[in-house]
Amino acid sequence: MNNVPTLKIDTHRLIRPKRDATPDEKARNAQHISSAERLLNLHERLLGSSEEKTLTERFRLWAREHDLAEEIVYSHGGTAGRTPGESGRHRGQKLDFALKPGSAHLGMLAVICRERPDDDGIVFLSRAVKCFSHYLEMALSVQSYRELAMHDGLTGLLNRKSLDARLAEEISRARRHGAALSMMLIDVDHFKKLNDELGHLSGDHTLRLLADIFTAVTRESDLAFRFGGDEFAILLPFTDLQSARCTAERIRARLSSMPAEAFCVTGNLPVLRPGISIGIAQYRQGDAETDLLRRADTHLYQAKARGRGRVCTQL
Numbered sequence: 001m002n003n004v005p006t007l008k009i010d011t012h013r014l015i016r017p018k019r020d021a022t023p024d025e026k027a028r029n030a031q032h033i034s035s036a037e038r039l040l041n042l043h044e045r046l047l048g049s050s051e052e053k054t055l056t057e058r059f060r061l062w063a064r065e066h067d068l069a070e071e072i073v074y075s076h077g078g079t080a081g082r083t084p085g086e087s088g089r090h091r092g093q094k095l096d097f098a099l100k101p102g103s104a105h106l107g108m109l110a111v112i113c114r115e116r117p118d119d120d121g122i123v124f125l126s127r128a129v130k131c132f133s134h135y136l137e138m139a140l141s142v143q144s145y146r147e148l149a150m151h152d153g154l155t156g157l158l159n160r161k162s163l164d165a166r167l168a169e170e171i172s173r174a175r176r177h178g179a180a181l182s183m184m185l186i187d188v189d190h191f192k193k194l195n196d197e198l199g200h201l202s203g204d205h206t207l208r209l210l211a212d213i214f215t216a217v218t219r220e221s222d223l224a225f226r227f228g229g230d231e232f233a234i235l236l237p238f239t240d241l242q243s244a245r246c247t248a249e250r251i252r253a254r255l256s257s258m259p260a261e262a263f264c265v266t267g268n269l270p271v272l273r274p275g276i277s278i279g280i281a282q283y284r285q286g287d288a289e290t291d292l293l294r295r296a297d298t299h300l301y302q303a304k305a306r307g308r309g310r311v312c313t314q315l
């Protein structure tokens with residue numbers, strides 16, 4: 001974020017306007033001013049966007065409007081070192097630029113031109129790519145902060161804030177397509193006792209182990225969240241109650257198949273195997289987000305009330 005893009009124009013190459021400037025000097029001045037205007041326009045277009053896709057699209061449109069490129073292709077995992085620095089290397093009608101705004105390597109940018117630019121054209125293109133790479137660096141940095149803000153620091157699962165957003169998305173999808181959607185709420189049984197007897201480090205360790213189990217047992221399309229404290233939520237798109245129940249039982253089976261020592265981080269302590277209670281609800285047409293959440297919570301409460309260590313669902 002400390003790399004604030006600067007408009008780098010070779011002002012020293014501008015020749016002071018003088019009455020007796022030769023036609024050649026006048027032409028060079030005009031060319032530099034036109035380059036500056038075009039780069040300024042690029043800055044103005046890129047400014048204010050922190051999305052990688054939007055930036056690439058804006059750069060592509062700018063390059064096409066200025067007849068600099070037919071196509072722009074950005075790839076994250078470009079072959080580092082193939083093109084040193086940001087100096088474009090002409091390969092047919094394609095110029096490859098390594099995006100290195102500072103010490104970071106952000107990938108490669110392929111600029112596909114209709115005709116081979118002359119040397120001045122390549123220098124100008126390099127400046128434009130450098131400008132783009134600064135904005136891209138900021139966008140990627142904002143993106144990674146956004147990612148972090150959506151996750152829980154202890155378990156790495158999505159956090160409560162993400163749940164609100166994803167629940168609204170999934171409900172609107174289920175509503176639109178008439179697709180099944182289930183929600184699972186999971187709470188650790190007697191977690192306070194586990195914390196008190198084994199210590200908070202073991203408690204934290206248990207929460208991480210549970211998160212790993214949820215990730216391992218669920219499908220890629222399922223979304224696991226740390227709801228808060230010792231409570232978790234899993235959203236299961238395209239999943240009815242019966243399948244969600246099977247997933248819940250698989251989670252319980254995986255948990256009970258783990259050796260008890262796995263839950264203790266400090267040796268010579270009494271072994272305390274954590275149990276979990278699970279409540280599941282399925283989306284019903286017309287449900288608001290809070291309805292699904294409230295019903296899953298009611299079933300979790302039932303699981304606790306009926307003696308814990310079980311799964312309860314709506315009928």
Ligand SMILES: Nc1nc2c(ncn2[C@@H]2O[C@H](COP(=O)(O)OP(=O)(O)OP(=O)(O)O)[C@@H](O)[C@H]2O)c(=O)[nH]1
Nearest residue numbers: 187188189190191192193195200201203204229230
């Ligand atoms: N180690 C650890 N403990 C936490 C964390 N967040 C919340 N807790 C503890 O989790 C415990 C939750 O306890 P309760 O909500 O009373 O419930 P419980 O003891 O699990 O009992 P039941 O849910 O009724 O079975 C509290 O003691 C919290 O201090 C955390 O991030 N790490």
